[in-house]
Amino acid sequence: MNRFDFHIHATDGRARTGTIATQRGTIRTPAFMPVGTAATVKGMHPEQVKAAGADIILGNTYHLMLRPGAERMARLGGLHRFMNWDRPILTDSGGFQVMSLGSLVKMREEGVSFQSHVDGSKHFVSPERSIEIQRLLGSDIVMAFDECTKHPASHEQAASSMRLSMRWAKRSRDAFLENPAPALFGIQQGSLYRDLRQESAERLMEIGFEGYAIGGLAVGEGQESMFEVLDYAPDMLPPDRPRYLMGVGKPSDIIGAVLRGVDMFDCVLPTRSGRTAQAFVTTGTLNLRNARHAEDTGPLDPECPCPTCANYSRAYLHHLFKAEEMLGPMLLTQHNIWHYQQLMQGLRDAISEGRVEAYARDRLDRMDQAAA
Numbered sequence: 001m002n003r004f005d006f007h008i009h010a011t012d013g014r015a016r017t018g019t020i021a022t023q024r025g026t027i028r029t030p031a032f033m034p035v036g037t038a039a040t041v042k043g044m045h046p047e048q049v050k051a052a053g054a055d056i057i058l059g060n061t062y063h064l065m066l067r068p069g070a071e072r073m074a075r076l077g078g079l080h081r082f083m084n085w086d087r088p089i090l091t092d093s094g095g096f097q098v099m100s101l102g103s104l105v106k107m108r109e110e111g112v113s114f115q116s117h118v119d120g121s122k123h124f125v126s127p128e129r130s131i132e133i134q135r136l137l138g139s140d141i142v143m144a145f146d147e148c149t150k151h152p153a154s155h156e157q158a159a160s161s162m163r164l165s166m167r168w169a170k171r172s173r174d175a176f177l178e179n180p181a182p183a184l185f186g187i188q189q190g191s192l193y194r195d196l197r198q199e200s201a202e203r204l205m206e207i208g209f210e211g212y213a214i215g216g217l218a219v220g221e222g223q224e225s226m227f228e229v230l231d232y233a234p235d236m237l238p239p240d241r242p243r244y245l246m247g248v249g250k251p252s253d254i255i256g257a258v259l260r261g262v263d264m265f266d267c268v269l270p271t272r273s274g275r276t277a278q279a280f281v282t283t284g285t286l287n288l289r290n291a292r293h294a295e296d297t298g299p300l301d302p303e304c305p306c307p308t309c310a311n312y313s314r315a316y317l318h319h320l321f322k323a324e325e326m327l328g329p330m331l332l333t334q335h336n337i338w339h340y341q342q343l344m345q346g347l348r349d350a351i352s353e354g355r356v357e358a359y360a361r362d363r364l365d366r367m368d369q370a371a372a
Helices: 046-051 061-066 070-075 079-083 095-099 127-137 155-177 194-207 223-230 251-259 269-275 307-311 314-322 327-352 356-371
Strands: 004-012 015-022 025-029 031-036 057-060 089-092 105-108 111-115 122-125 141-143 183-188 211-214 243-245 264-267 278-281 284-287
Touching: 004 327, 015 327, 025 031, 025 327, 031 269, 031 327, 046 327, 057 061, 061 070, 061 089, 061 095, 061 122, 061 127, 070 127, 079 089, 089 095, 089 127, 095 111, 122 127, 127 141, 127 155, 155 183, 155 194, 183 194, 223 251, 251 327, 251 356, 269 278, 269 327, 278 327, 284 356, 307 327, 314 327, 327 356
Parallel strands: 031 057, 031 264, 057 089, 089 141, 141 183, 183 211, 211 243, 243 264
Antiparallel strands: 004 015, 015 025, 105 111, 111 122, 278 284
């Protein structure tokens, strides 16, 4: 039996904390979803991702349809069994990755034709095929197929792109209802234009979805412009459904978005940064390749309870990266995922206790002071 129930337990200003109940477990919100692009959160065992506090991860439809293939994944028992993850998985629609291929893409009303970046093979993805792929993967939260509007975009360009996404949203919903999974999320588009965001939200609500994403941000517009959109966009969406800001982001982005009423996030940043020697700490970021860490016997972050901080020094991590040992990226990725999950727990606690503004101000002030 499909199950998807969202309950808000507390609010503080526009910020809210709650739970999403699914057949594979409960997701605490605000939630950060580590990205498992190719059926793995890079550098981590699934057990380590769980230990860090993640209730849900994200899988990438585009990459998984190319390798190992959606039909093969279904024959192997689905994505959860394949990667040994028994908690919820959200799969993106593949639209963003397809559109990022540039000249390799041909888009029309029916869908998108493209060449694989892996082997040059030709593929076609429509809203119906995207939903089918996500169903074959066994996703708990399926995303509607959309076009992520490029930035910058004129009002005319953004309107045309958004309206195409809304037509595709209706086709995604129709395909989903033929054999419904627990949940399908629609995606609001409209670039930086308030009237287009409103039109998009109204169309999505006419169609009806279990949750709603805010798309087309974190594509180069900068934090100030993103927050200007988030000052109004979440409130255009149903208050009794989860709100998911796609592809965000830095800790300061997440804090600002939570204060504006967003419930769910994903981003490759903590894992990508872990592979490139950047650590997220309470006071901002550290570059572990920097020579100043070479004889520092202290932990990455004295306030962090993760296994990396409990057992390894900055000096050791510096050595691992200088020596190009694979353990360095693994340990740093583990820390970064813990850091993000600790941030989400801190936000949830602060909202529950009615002190989220003070919590956010303290976190942001400490980052600003360290950067000064």
